[in-house]
Amino acid sequence: MDTTQRTDQERSADRRRRELLEAADRVVLRDGPGASMNAIAAEAGITKPILYRHFGDKGGLYAALGQRHTDALLDSLRAALDAPAERRERVEATLDTYLAAIEARPQVYRFLMHPAEGAHPGDQPGEQPADQGFDVGKHSAPLLRRMGEELGKVIEERLDLGPDSQRLARVWGHGIVGMMHAAGDWWLGERPCTRQELVRSLADLLWGRLAAAGDKVGSPGF
Amino acid sequence: MDTTQRTDQERSADRRRRELLEAADRVVLRDGPGASMNAIAAEAGITKPILYRHFGDKGGLYAALGQRHTDALLDSLRAALDAPAERRERVEATLDTYLAAIEARPQVYRFLMHPAEGAHPGDQPGEQPADQGFDVGKHSAPLLRRMGEELGKVIEERLDLGPDSQRLARVWGHGIVGMMHAAGDWWLGERPCTRQELVRSLADLLWGRLAAAGDKVGSPGF
DNA sequence: CTAAGATGTTACCTGCGGTAACTAGGAGTC
DNA sequence: GACTCCTAGTTACCGCAGGTAACATCTTAG
Numbered sequence: 001m002d003t004t005q006r007t008d009q010e011r012s013a014d015r016r017r018r019e020l021l022e023a024a025d026r027v028v029l030r031d032g033p034g035a036s037m038n039a040i041a042a043e044a045g046i047t048k049p050i051l052y053r054h055f056g057d058k059g060g061l062y063a064a065l066g067q068r069h070t071d072a073l074l075d076s077l078r079a080a081l082d083a084p085a086e087r088r089e090r091v092e093a094t095l096d097t098y099l100a101a102i103e104a105r106p107q108v109y110r111f112l113m114h115p116a117e118g119a120h121p122g123d124q125p126g127e128q129p130a131d132q133g134f135d136v137g138k139h140s141a142p143l144l145r146r147m148g149e150e151l152g153k154v155i156e157e158r159l160d161l162g163p164d165s166q167r168l169a170r171v172w173g174h175g176i177v178g179m180m181h182a183a184g185d186w187w188l189g190e191r192p193c194t195r196q197e198l199v200r201s202l203a204d205l206l207w208g209r210l211a212a213a214g215d216k217v218g219s220p221g222f
Numbered sequence: 223m224d225t226t227q228r229t230d231q232e233r234s235a236d237r238r239r240r241e242l243l244e245a246a247d248r249v250v251l252r253d254g255p256g257a258s259m260n261a262i263a264a265e266a267g268i269t270k271p272i273l274y275r276h277f278g279d280k281g282g283l284y285a286a287l288g289q290r291h292t293d294a295l296l297d298s299l300r301a302a303l304d305a306p307a308e309r310r311e312r313v314e315a316t317l318d319t320y321l322a323a324i325e326a327r328p329q330v331y332r333f334l335m336h337p338a339e340g341a342h343p344g345d346q347p348g349e350q351p352a353d354q355g356f357d358v359g360k361h362s363a364p365l366l367r368r369m370g371e372e373l374g375k376v377i378e379e380r381l382d383l384g385p386d387s388q389r390l391a392r393v394w395g396h397g398i399v400g401m402m403h404a405a406g407d408w409w410l411g412e413r414p415c416t417r418q419e420l421v422r423s424l425a426d427l428l429w430g431r432l433a434a435a436g437d438k439v440g441s442p443g444f
Numbered sequence: 445c446t447a448a449g450a451t452g453t454t455a456c457c458t459g460c461g462g463t464a465a466c467t468a469g470g471a472g473t474c
Numbered sequence: 475g476a477c478t479c480c481t482a483g484t485t486a487c488c489g490c491a492g493g494t495a496a497c498a499t500c501t502t503a504g
Contacts, residue, residue, distance in 0.1 A: 012481095013481095016482085036459080036460065036461085037460080037461065037462085038459090038460080038461095046483075046484095047483075047484065047485085048461085048462080048463095049462090049463075049464095049482095049483080049484080049485095050482070050483065050484095052461090052462065052463080053481095053482085053483095057461075057462075058460095058461065058462090087433075088433070144404060145408065148404065148408060155432075157438070158437065158438055159432075159435045159436070159437065159438060160435060160436045160437065160438045161431075161435055164419075164423075167414065167415050167419065167423065168423050168426070170414065171405055171409075171415075171420060171423040171424060171427070172423065172427050172432065174404050174405045174408040174409075175401040175402075175404060175405040175423075175424055175427055176401065176427070176432075177404055178400040178401045178402070178403055178405060178407075179397040179398065179400045179401040179404075180397075180400070181400055181404065182366060182370065182396050182397060182399055182400020182401075182403065182404075183393055183396045183397040183400060185400075186370060186396040187393075187396075192389065192392065193389050193393075197386075197389060198393060201386075201389065201390050201393040201394065201397075202393060202397055204390070205393070205394050205397055205398070205428070206427070206430075206432050206433065207430060207432075207433040208428075208429055208430015208431075208432075208433055208434070209383075209430075210377075210381075210394065210398075210428050210429075210430075211309075211428065211429040211430055212430070213381045213382060213383055214381070214382045215380065215381065215382065216379070216380055216381060216382045234450095235450090238451090258490085258491065258492085259491080259492065259493085260490090260491080260492090268451090268452070268453095269452070269453065269454085270492085270493080270494095271452080271493090271494075272451075272452065272453095274492090274493065274494080275450095275451085275452095279492080279493075280491095280492065280493090
């Protein structure tokens with residue numbers, strides 16, 4: 001049967017692919033993002049062209065690598081978001097899960113947050129410089145986008161937001177993820193407080209303490 | 223007097239520097255981030271080594287270039303934040319100012335948000351692979367950091383947040399900036415609604431509507 | 445007139461992403 | 475067994491980027 005054959009070959013290819021991904025993982029963990037294809041190939045004990053045969057180009061490898069971690073992180077987040085508890089507790093648990101993840105493996109986290117780098121793959125020197133302004137967008141890392149989308153869906157599923165609920169939920173999804181990301185990034189760099197404190201502060205922000213706070217006594221400008 | 227001399231030279235150097243920066247600006251506006259040093263030099267009518275004499279390396283040029291725009295944007299934001307109006311109005315005005323800016327010049331915005339790229343400038347092949355885990359942090363764009371810090375200061379100056387006010391203010395500063403950035407980036411890519419709608423949705427989020435919303439009828443999981 | 449010092453050049457090095465062309469080693473068919 | 479095909483693997487190269495060394499030139503001070 002050639003099904004057996006093909007299955008064997010497929011399995012072999014998949015195994016190689018996974019081995020290569022694990023090697024790449026090790027290199028990224030060691031060298032951070034920007035790890036070179038040469039380095040990855042060397043770590044895997046082979047040479048560059050094989051990587052290119054398996055993943056097309058660097059973007060392909062990085063996408064495959066990123067998806068593994070992204071999937072794993074998203075699973076953790078979903079678990080925290082689905083825990084049977086009060087909303088505030090779930091929010092705090094989710095924030096804490098994310099922060100614990102980036103704290104545990106900062107290199108991986110840095111790697112995931114990197115955009116795709118070069119944006120002119122098929123850039124031919126045509127004489128028309130007309131592309132000035134569009135073609136932008138989606139500069140952010142895919143992880144952020146995916147987290148934002150997923151959170152938006154969860155919010156829309158579970159909360160009653162009246163009319164415009166869909167728009168509101170999506171905006172909030174991306175907004176909250178961005179808040180979490182930026183605060184986490186800053187926190188990771190400066191370590192100004194404990195994780196617990198950071199989580200509570202962010203949850204307080206989401207809980208409307210900004211709106212509820214009173215003006216300071218000598219507050220300028222009205 | 224050699225003061226006059228030096229002043230003349232300094233002025234000349236500064237003028238060149240500004241000219242070069244403006245040329246670089248044009249190139250970045252046209253080619254987006256990742257504009258090459260060759261391209262910038264060509265646009266300025268000179269060759270690479272001059273750029274390197276003026277700015278040291280690519281990071282230096284990009285830093286100088288970034289600071290101009292960052293300063294300009296921060297000025298606009300401060301103005302919106304200082305307007306004589308209710309807090310909610312000021313918050314909305316600030317969000318709108320930021321979004322209008324990134325909407326008006328997406329290429330510049332993309333450029334500003336890019337980190338410093340390469341992280342191994344003086345990488346010597348020492349046999350000690352011991353740097354596994356630290357040295358991370360500050361992966362984010364300087365613009366985000368600066369905005370976060372500034373907003374944190376403003377919040378701490380003006381709001382009465384009880385004890386922990388300093389930590390709370392800084393966390394919120396970075397968190398709100400991140401929210402604004404992520405939502406703006408997503409919005410710029412997909413244009414799912416008007417700017418007004420986005421601004422109101424984000425302000426609603428900051429105003430605690432997330433906490434105030436009721437559960438949906440068939441809400442799963444408790 | 446000469447010497448210094450900035451301004452600018454050409455020509456080069458390194459390292460990266462990416463590819464073309466070639467070489468084993470099995471499986472399948474006659 | 476010889477012939478082919480396919481896959482994993484190699485070496486050697488291209489183009490382009492960032493970055494630098496060494497040389498040329500103009501201006502200005504002494």
